[in-house]
Amino acid sequence: MCRSKTDVAAPSNVCEASDAAPAVFATGPSTTIGIVGGGQLARMLAMAAAALGCRTVILDPDPEAPAAQVTNAHIVAHYNDSEGLAELAAAADVVTYEFENVPDEAIDALAPIVPVRPPARALSVSQDRLVEKQFLVGAGLRTAAYVPVDSQPDLEQAVVELGGAAIIKTRRLGYDGKGQLRIAGAVPATAFEQLGSVPCIAEAIVDFTCEISVIGARSVDGATRCFEPARNDHVDAMLAQSTVPSGQPGAVVAQAVSMATQLLDSLDYVGVLGLELFVLADGSLVANEFAPRVHNSGHWTEAVCAVSQFEQHMRAVLGQPLGDPGAHSDCVMTNLVGHDVDALDGHMRDPSTRLHLYGKVEPRPGRKMGHVTRVVSR
Amino acid sequence: MCRSKTDVAAPSNVCEASDAAPAVFATGPSTTIGIVGGGQLARMLAMAAAALGCRTVILDPDPEAPAAQVTNAHIVAHYNDSEGLAELAAAADVVTYEFENVPDEAIDALAPIVPVRPPARALSVSQDRLVEKQFLVGAGLRTAAYVPVDSQPDLEQAVVELGGAAIIKTRRLGYDGKGQLRIAGAVPATAFEQLGSVPCIAEAIVDFTCEISVIGARSVDGATRCFEPARNDHVDAMLAQSTVPSGQPGAVVAQAVSMATQLLDSLDYVGVLGLELFVLADGSLVANEFAPRVHNSGHWTEAVCAVSQFEQHMRAVLGQPLGDPGAHSDCVMTNLVGHDVDALDGHMRDPSTRLHLYGKVEPRPGRKMGHVTRVVSR
Numbered sequence: 001m002c003r004s005k006t007d008v009a010a011p012s013n014v015c016e017a018s019d020a021a022p023a024v025f026a027t028g029p030s031t032t033i034g035i036v037g038g039g040q041l042a043r044m045l046a047m048a049a050a051a052l053g054c055r056t057v058i059l060d061p062d063p064e065a066p067a068a069q070v071t072n073a074h075i076v077a078h079y080n081d082s083e084g085l086a087e088l089a090a091a092a093d094v095v096t097y098e099f100e101n102v103p104d105e106a107i108d109a110l111a112p113i114v115p116v117r118p119p120a121r122a123l124s125v126s127q128d129r130l131v132e133k134q135f136l137v138g139a140g141l142r143t144a145a146y147v148p149v150d151s152q153p154d155l156e157q158a159v160v161e162l163g164g165a166a167i168i169k170t171r172r173l174g175y176d177g178k179g180q181l182r183i184a185g186a187v188p189a190t191a192f193e194q195l196g197s198v199p200c201i202a203e204a205i206v207d208f209t210c211e212i213s214v215i216g217a218r219s220v221d222g223a224t225r226c227f228e229p230a231r232n233d234h235v236d237a238m239l240a241q242s243t244v245p246s247g248q249p250g251a252v253v254a255q256a257v258s259m260a261t262q263l264l265d266s267l268d269y270v271g272v273l274g275l276e277l278f279v280l281a282d283g284s285l286v287a288n289e290f291a292p293r294v295h296n297s298g299h300w301t302e303a304v305c306a307v308s309q310f311e312q313h314m315r316a317v318l319g320q321p322l323g324d325p326g327a328h329s330d331c332v333m334t335n336l337v338g339h340d341v342d343a344l345d346g347h348m349r350d351p352s353t354r355l356h357l358y359g360k361v362e363p364r365p366g367r368k369m370g371h372v373t374r375v376v377s378r
Numbered sequence: 379m380c381r382s383k384t385d386v387a388a389p390s391n392v393c394e395a396s397d398a399a400p401a402v403f404a405t406g407p408s409t410t411i412g413i414v415g416g417g418q419l420a421r422m423l424a425m426a427a428a429a430l431g432c433r434t435v436i437l438d439p440d441p442e443a444p445a446a447q448v449t450n451a452h453i454v455a456h457y458n459d460s461e462g463l464a465e466l467a468a469a470a471d472v473v474t475y476e477f478e479n480v481p482d483e484a485i486d487a488l489a490p491i492v493p494v495r496p497p498a499r500a501l502s503v504s505q506d507r508l509v510e511k512q513f514l515v516g517a518g519l520r521t522a523a524y525v526p527v528d529s530q531p532d533l534e535q536a537v538v539e540l541g542g543a544a545i546i547k548t549r550r551l552g553y554d555g556k557g558q559l560r561i562a563g564a565v566p567a568t569a570f571e572q573l574g575s576v577p578c579i580a581e582a583i584v585d586f587t588c589e590i591s592v593i594g595a596r597s598v599d600g601a602t603r604c605f606e607p608a609r610n611d612h613v614d615a616m617l618a619q620s621t622v623p624s625g626q627p628g629a630v631v632a633q634a635v636s637m638a639t640q641l642l643d644s645l646d647y648v649g650v651l652g653l654e655l656f657v658l659a660d661g662s663l664v665a666n667e668f669a670p671r672v673h674n675s676g677h678w679t680e681a682v683c684a685v686s687q688f689e690q691h692m693r694a695v696l697g698q699p700l701g702d703p704g705a706h707s708d709c710v711m712t713n714l715v716g717h718d719v720d721a722l723d724g725h726m727r728d729p730s731t732r733l734h735l736y737g738k739v740e741p742r743p744g745r746k747m748g749h750v751t752r753v754v755s756r
């Protein structure tokens with residue numbers, strides 16, 4: 001049921017030239033790591049870089065960006081601002097990013113001057129849900145059946161093809177359930193319009209028992225390491241909780257890790273990525289999507305692993321050896337969203353709980369303010 | 379053998395007034411924690427504060443202070459600079475410090491305006507080795523025999539009184555073996571001059587089997603929590619390695635924790651302190667000295683405890699509940715001194731090792747550049 005339209009652009013491949021050995025950067029203050037974006041992921045990456053002694057510089061238009069509080073320098077500029085990008089390229093030895101929707105202009109401005117890790121290809125693949133699905137299938141990963149949708153008639157036809165029910169998603173942007181429409185039965189005449197009349201993808205609804213995710217890392221020399229899969233529970237289409245271990249049998253865990261490894265290798269990836277997988281009733285796995293960055297469902301690693309996902313990403317970005325992803329304890333990570341941060345006393349008093357706040361001032365509804373990880377001895 | 383001179387000033391007590399409930403500050407960005415000093419201890423404190431969502435401002439004369447890289451603000455001023463101190467007092471909700479030799483002027487400038495934690499008394503006690511010994515004895519802790527020394531004749535008499543051998547230390551300043559003279563037998567005629575002709579203390583040489591230290595914490599409500607004692611090994615009079623567990627039997631561990639708790643209570647302390655103890659052949663303990671701050675021999679806590687000594691200190695300074703000091707694993711923390719940081723590859727490749735660098739550029743001999751903690755499953 002996977003058909004592609006000829007107008008789907010092949011992802012560009014601007015990986016580093018493979019005939020030269022990839023650059024390795026020293027741990028320590030002689031290395032400055034640039035980060036595009038200054039949210040909580042950049043903040044935690046910057047702290048991991050600091051523990052490795054490295055300097056950091058972020059590019060973020062928000063003068064109050066959470067990461068700015070813990071970085072050596074903050075270039076206050078939009079992600080497509082050529083002057084800001086030039087400044088970042090000049091200041092950093094190597095550049096990474098904290099979100100997948102980095103504009104092409106940013107990569108085009110940075111990549112000729114400074115190594116960008118993970119490779120730009122991972123960005124271009126993950127920015128477009130159709131390209132992403134095609135890539136996953138090409139990499140040997142099973143996905144939900146999908147159909148490209150570029151019009152209301154396309155959309156109606158797709159729902160029929162997919163058996164009368166589907167989730168329609170915009171191909172670009174949209175996250176945490178935004179830019180999505182779930183259809184079962186009659187298709188609203190304004191469905192395509194509701195999604196902004198932009199290129200979309202229709203996906204078959206997967207009847208899954210739960211979602212798990214794998215946080216995987218790949219180094220410049222091709223070595224891979226995956227953290228144990230977490231089981232993810234959502235509220236209002238936003239991740240609420242990640243539980244480790246996932247409760248899945250060993251064969252499912254092994255399959256999940258194998259799929260993440262296939263993806264890492266297919267992308268010739270450098271860094272950490274998060275791969276979301278649906279677990280079906282028969283124990284088989286369907287790839288949902290991946291994020292070419294550290295991932296909310298991997299925040300627990302800071303509490304129970306020798307090397308967190310943030311340090312692991314930094315190690316990969318530097319070209320340094322990956323750390324051990326083994327966990328010494330079980331745990332449950334819970335996001336603190338919006339006004340959840342108004343009541344921290346219980347978390348502060350709970351001896352088994354590790355609190356991590358992002359330094360954001362305004363607890364708007366739906367805004368990720370921090371997380372807590374409850375650690376349980378094995 | 380403990381005698382005191384009447385000219386020894388009693389430590390001043392500028393603790394917060396005990397008739398008012400001590401102030402509690404929120405975890406989160408509405409609280410700014412000031413730190414006097416900007417070295418590696420301040421750096422790790424600032425990162426712990428950031429994980430609790432708090433803002434930090436440091437006062438340090440060095441524009442390249444290691445902590446400046448991870449703090450919200452850096453007041454570049456000397457510790458006795460009245461303008462800088464006023465700026466710090468205005469910017470911070472509560473102030474702490476990373477070293478015990480904070481000048482009196484600093485506390486005098488800060489304390490009337492902003493809570494200073496740990497209390498100033500802990501500073502005044504620990505700044506003077508004679509006052510410190512007297513305080514430890516008053517708190518019920520056994521110390522080495524000691525004699526005040528204010529002249530060469532005093533010094534010669536002290537060595538006789540202490541049995542023909544002693545360590546003479548300047549009462550103020552001096553650390554890592556600096557400002558000390560070990561005498562056994564004949565006393566050099568220039569001994570007092572060699573120590574700068576400043577007030578000194580002569581201490582009996584303790585025949586100990588090893589040194590251990592306890593990192594203890596006390597909250598504003600008087601609750602205390604101690605991390606497990608570590609065994610400390612020194613090279614060139616500087617801490618080289620801390621090992622947990624210490625290898626001491628349970629009774630010794632319990633006695634060590636009890637002594638740290640007595641000290642915390644006697645000082646009406648708020649925050650984390652490090653108490654160094656000599657273990658004698660019969661298993662009894664002699665208090666060597668304490669530091670009213672986070673301590674090098676507690677760096678291992680970041681690798682194997684839910685709450686590190688840095689977060690624990692920040693929790694206490696905020697007036698928040700203390701965290702659980704339990705360790706999930708055994709470990710060995712090794713300081714990286716000077717050019718130790720030129721060879722990090724082995725540490726980066728060792729899956730059981732957690733590396734922490736301080737961002738210092740120049741690896742001068744004797745300069746603490748970072749540490750590694752090797753984690754061993756229990």
